[in-house]
Amino acid sequence: xxxxxxxxxxxxxxxxxxxxxxxxxxxxxxxxxxxxxxxxxxxxxxxxxxxxxxxxxxxxxxxxxxxxxxxxxxxxxxxxx
Amino acid sequence: xxxxxxxxxxxxxxxxxxxxxxxxxxxxxxxxxxxxxxxxxxxxxxxxxxxxxxxxxxxxxxxxxxxxxxxxxxxxxxxxxxxxxxxxxxxxxxxxxxxxxxxxxxxxxxxxxxxxxxxxxxxxxxxxxxxxxxxxxxxxxxxxxxxxxxxxxxxxxxxxxxxxxxxxxxxxxxxxxxxxxxxxxxxxxxxxxxxxxxxxxxxxxxxxxxxxxxxxxxxxxxxxxxxxxxxxxxxxxxxxxxxxxxxxxxxxxxxxxxxxxxxxxxxxxxxxxxxxxxxxxxxxxxxxxxxxxxxxxxxxxxxxxxxxxxxxxxxxxxxxxxxxxxxxxxxxxxxxxxxxxxxxxxxxxxxxxxxxxxxxxxxxxxxxxxxxxxxxxxxxxxxxxxxxxxxxxxxxxxxxxxxxxxxxxxxxxxxxxxxxxxxxxxxxxxxxxxxxxxxx
Numbered sequence: 446x447x448x449x450x451x452x453x454x455x456x457x458x459x460x461x462x463x464x465x466x467x468x469x470x471x472x473x474x475x476x477x478x479x480x481x482x483x484x485x486x487x488x489x490x491x492x493x494x495x496x497x498x499x500x501x502x503x504x505x506x507x508x509x510x511x512x513x514x515x516x517x518x519x520x521x522x523x524x525x526x
Numbered sequence: 527x528x529x530x531x532x533x534x535x536x537x538x539x540x541x542x543x544x545x546x547x548x549x550x551x552x553x554x555x556x557x558x559x560x561x562x563x564x565x566x567x568x569x570x571x572x573x574x575x576x577x578x579x580x581x582x583x584x585x586x587x588x589x590x591x592x593x594x595x596x597x598x599x600x601x602x603x604x605x606x607x608x609x610x611x612x613x614x615x616x617x618x619x620x621x622x623x624x625x626x627x628x629x630x631x632x633x634x635x636x637x638x639x640x641x642x643x644x645x646x647x648x649x650x651x652x653x654x655x656x657x658x659x660x661x662x663x664x665x666x667x668x669x670x671x672x673x674x675x676x677x678x679x680x681x682x683x684x685x686x687x688x689x690x691x692x693x694x695x696x697x698x699x700x701x702x703x704x705x706x707x708x709x710x711x712x713x714x715x716x717x718x719x720x721x722x723x724x725x726x727x728x729x730x731x732x733x734x735x736x737x738x739x740x741x742x743x744x745x746x747x748x749x750x751x752x753x754x755x756x757x758x759x760x761x762x763x764x765x766x767x768x769x770x771x772x773x774x775x776x777x778x779x780x781x782x783x784x785x786x787x788x789x790x791x792x793x794x795x796x797x798x799x800x801x802x803x804x805x806x807x808x809x810x811x812x813x814x815x816x817x818x819x820x821x822x823x824x825x826x827x828x829x830x831x832x833x834x835x836x837x838x839x840x841x842x843x844x845x846x847x848x849x850x851x852x853x854x855x856x857x858x859x860x861x862x863x864x865x866x867x868x869x870x871x872x873x874x875x876x877x878x879x880x881x882x883x884x885x886x887x888x889x890x891x892x893x894x895x896x897x898x899x900x901x902x903x904x905x906x907x908x909x910x911x912x913x914x915x916x917x918x919x920x921x922x923x924x925x926x927x928x929x930x931x932x933x934x935x936x937x938x939x940x941x942x943x944x945x946x947x948x949x950x951x952x953x954x955x956x957x958x959x960x961x962x963x964x965x966x
Contacts, residue, residue: 450787450819476788479795481830482823486788509818514811514854516790518714518783518915521744525840525876526913 446474446488448513449498457506458483464506471504472497486513550638557599557608557620563629565601565608572623572630573616575599578608609636681869684899689765690869691752691894691920697767697927700964704768704926709754710797710805711919712790713746715739715777717903720747722759723773731796732777733789742781744903748911749808750775751901753919753926762908765900767923767964770930774802779809787819790855794823798832803929803939806922807836807861808915810853816886817854824860831935835862835921837914838889839878849956850878852887859886862940865957866895866917873956877914880955890940890958891947893917893924921962931965 451473457464458480465478465485476487489497498510519526559565569575579597581587587604594600599610612620617633624630682690688698716730716739730739741747754773755766776793779785790809797805805827827834834855842850856863866874874896881887895917902909921943928934928942947960 448786448788450791452819452822477792479792481799482791482795482826484791484795484819484823486791508822511787511818513786513788514813514817516779516785516809516811518743518745518779518809519840519913520783524912526745526748526911526915 447491447494448488449473449486449501450511450513451485451487451501452508452511453483453485453506454508455483460506461485464504467504468501468507471500473501551635552638553611554636555610555612555617555620556632556634556636557610558631558634559606559608560629560631561606563606565606565629568623568629569599569608569610569620573610573612573619575610575612575616680871682894683869684763686763688763689894689899691898691916692764692767694867694869694871694894695767695920695924695962696964696966697924698764700927700966702768702927702930702965703757703770704754704923704930705770707768707771707804707926707929708774708800708802709768709771709922709926710774710776710793710800710802711746711750711753711922712776712778712793712797712805712807713741713749713809714743714779714781714783715741715746716750716773716775717741717744717747717901719904720901720907721904722751722756722901726754726756727772728775729773729800730775730777731793733792733796734777734780734785737777737780739775739777741777741903743779743783744906744909745783745808745915746775746777746779747902748898748900748909749806749915749919751919752898752916753804753806753923755901759901763899765898765908767920768926771923771926774800785809787817791819791823794827794834798827798830802832803935804922804925805832805834806919807834807855808913808918810837810839810856812839812841812851813854814851814881814884815854816858816884820855820858820861821886824855824858828860828936828940833862833925833936833939834860835864835918835925837918838863838865840866840876840913840915842876842878844873844875844877850876851881852878852889853881857881857884857887861886862890862921862943863888863958864895864914864918864921865889865892866912866914867892867950867952867957867961868896869894871950871952871961873952874912874914874917876912877917877956882955888958889954889956891921891943891962892950892952892957892960893920893962895920924962924964927964
């Protein structure tokens with residue numbers, strides 16, 4: 446699975462739960478629905494990620510669908526962290 | 527707006543500066559009043575100033591000076607400022623009132639201004655400095671960064687009382703503690719058993735599946751220490767900025783040090799929902815473009831009164847001419863990116879430079895980020911490490927001090943930090959507005 450963040454426009458933030466259900470219907474495994482930030486995070490099948498992402502982008506209220514970026518801090522014994 | 531300039535008095539010879547063009551004054555005085563003060567009553571009572579022309583009597587508050595010749599003063603209502611014609615005795619009375627009363631903030635001579643033109647500018651500046659010195663400079667509001675005299679010069683060094691970073695930023699002499707301010711640190715969590723935080727208000731939440739908020743790395747505990755550490759640690763120097771703030775420790779990076787957008791955005795969402803005024807994120811990825819969710823997230827956080835500060839990144843090695851670049855999320859336009867300085871206030875060798883050609887990709891401000899001593903996991907207790915990760919919580923803590931003092935939030939708080947930072951000789955692509963400074 447490819448982890449993604451779906452960003453929702455201001456107009457649809459209030460009804461974000463409904464929008465999340467649409468995303469789920471279209472193949473997203475929804476993890477978190479965050480009304481304050483207007484973001485829905487979860488994952489989509491890696492094999493069809495491009496196609497699914499395009500479908501999700503076309504859902505009214507979706508501003509963008511972005512694959513997760515990985516973050517890492519240096520090991521605890523590093524001088525620079 | 528047309529107005530007639532009355533005949534000018536001869537310039538007072540005592541105001542002619544050495545080698546410069548004399549500063550010219552009109553002989554009148556600008557009196558600044560506190561908000562809500564009854565200016566006309568104060569002018570009458572303290573200085574016997576009788577007739578006051580009021581800007582509100584003019585159409586669209588455009589004062590027509592041809593109609594104010596008979597007045598002793600002109601009152602600009604929207605600004606709370608009066609231009610006063612005063613005899614020496616009246617001036618004396620106004621200045622005495624300035625010192626004692628709440629109503630008058632300052633009394634200054636009305637200067638004559640000219641278009642800027644080469645050598646004249648130099649002389650004008652010298653003249654104004656000279657005049658200001660003779661008449662007494664205008665009082666600056668409390669908390670503003672008139673810090674050059676207060677702070678010692680670099681290089682700084684940890685001493686028995688304070689880490690070098692607290693000295694350099696003026697935290698060591700700041701009256702503020704961050705009381706009433708909520709600071710969220712989104713990182714590897716927190717060592718909830720650390721003795722230096724006993725009695726502090728600490729709210730914790732893990733956003734890493736399968737892990738508790740208890741810090742298994744150290745990075746989070748170090749950053750919470752820098753931003754919010756105790757005024758009087760069990761041993762050693764003070765290392766924390768906002769010792770009176772409420773701490774919100776969000777674990778968005780696992781004990782291994784890794785995390786992803788899902789957890790980070792959830793952490794930001796939690797912090798904003800809990801009313802955190804400052805969100806400190808000492809994390810990033812070396813991605814040379816803006817990651818779209820953070821543009822919207824940063825904006826919504828600011829709208830809600832939360833200022834997010836993030837590490838510019840450690841991907842530079844200036845020792846070999848590599849300046850790196852600001853990665854995500856710091857390169858986002860609505861997230862404040864923090865660069866790292868060393869004890870000489872030079873760039874730390876790893877501190878990332880502004881990501882060129884990208885809106886939001888700039889380094890916005892800088893903080894102490896080299897050999898920073900702070901709390902660590904027990905039983906180690908304390909550790910000294912370097913990074914833009916260390917500079918970031920300095921800025922977050924100082925933001926809490928300014929938030930406490932001014933009541934400013936979000937964008938206003940960002941502007942205050944930018945305004946009051948110490949301008950450095952380093953290029954702005956590396957330090958933004960300069961070294962963050964605490965209110966004095």
